[in-house]
Amino acid sequence: MADYEWLSEVRSMVGREYGRIYAWDEVNPAMVRQWCEVMGVDNPLYTDPDYAATTEFGEIVAPPAMLQAWCLEGLHMNNYPPGSTDENPYEVLGLIEAQGYPAVVAVNSELTFDRYVRMGEKLYYTTLIKEVSEEKTTALGTGFFVTQVMSFFSEKPEGDEKVGELLFRVIKFKPAQQPKPVEKSESAVPKIKRPRPGISDDTRFFWEGCEAGELRIQHCKSCNRLQHPPAPVCSHCQSFELDYQISKGKGELYSFVVMHYPEVPPFEYPNPIGLIQLDEGVRIPAGLTGINPADLEIGQRVEVEFQTFDDELTLPLFRPASA
Known part of the structure; x- marks a missing residue:
């Protein structure tokens, strides 16, 4: 069992408690409802005020499993509310990493609850470095188990x-x-093909049109309007009387993105993808070809070009329109 000199600094951090991380918002019904929708929780105690009024709580409460969610920073890392500590409770991991232990894997997460949290409560948590193990060897490799405990509190005038x-x-x-x-020979590595589209009775006409060199756009015979992508019913008048019309394949670049990363074979990068406003009035997303991504401009004229991949998949791409 190794006992390195640098471990003394790491072990000195055991028992240290880091300051408060506050919640951005009070516990509120909107966030509870959204969380329940995402998690598939349908307990009326959390979302139905009339039902909750008949329970021992007298009002809706937050799901216990949602406890950690209240104090998360949100979309941007370390974006905590004013008053939160700027201490880093993970600095102990940095000290260990500096000694040549670069990898990290979570191995335990145990959430316990003292009581239900009610609407309007404002929460925060503190972090305690509870334990750093001796050096252990596992199937993953050799390193140290680090245990932290986050304690969640509700602010109260009479005491949190x-x-x-x-x-x-x-x-x-x-x-x-x-x-x-x-090592495998290049010939032994299977060639990755372009992903195939899901073809249904509603979209088959479109892909058969691509094979025939035609850009087919779904047409409603009842209201004489076009729509894309294809659907089983007209989005304008809800008619089932649908056929298609052949587009001239000309339009303008309504919007675009250029994919740089992650690089997924067999696509080439940078990979420009456009949203094309066809002259017939509908928009269609498609790959862009024959142009440097740096030269793309909103509103520039483009025209369709059918390209076949893997000798079996024909796709409509768009290139700058010829003069």
Whole structure:
């Protein structure tokens, strides 16, 4: 069992408690409803005020499993509300990493609850470094288990009240030596093909048109309007009387994006993708070809070009219109 000199600094952090991380918002019905929708939770205690009024709580409460969600920073990393600590409770992992343990994997997450949280409560949590293990060797590699405990509190005029706790454990480790992969000849590596579209009775006419070199747009015989993508019913008048018309394949670039990363074979990068406003009045997303992505401009004229991939998949791409 190794006992490195640098471990003394790491072990000195065990028992340290880091300051408060506040919630951006009070516990509120809107966020509870959205969380329940995403998680598939249909308990009326969380979303139905009339039902909740008949229970021992007298009002809706937040799902206990939602506890951690209230104090998350949101879309941007470390974007915590004013008053939150600027201390880094994960600095112990940085110290271990600096000694040659670069990898990390979460191994335990245990959430416990003291009581239900009610609407209008404002929460925060503190973080305690509970334990750093001796050096361990696992199937993943050799490293240290680090255990943290986040304690959640509700602010109260008479004194803050603990409402739950999250124990979180990771292993910070040196990956085990992996066997070298067996080299394969280039001919033995399977060629990755373009993904095939899902073809249904509603879309078959479109893909058959691509094979025939025709850009077919769905047409409603009842209201004489076009729509794309194809659907089983007209989005304008809800008629089922649908056929198609052949577009001239000309239009302008309504919008575009250029994909740089991640690079997914077999596509070439940078990969420009446009939203084309056809002269017939509908928009169609498609790959762009024959132009440097840096030269793309909103509103420029484009025209369709059918290209066949893997000798079996024909797609409509758009290139700058010829003069």
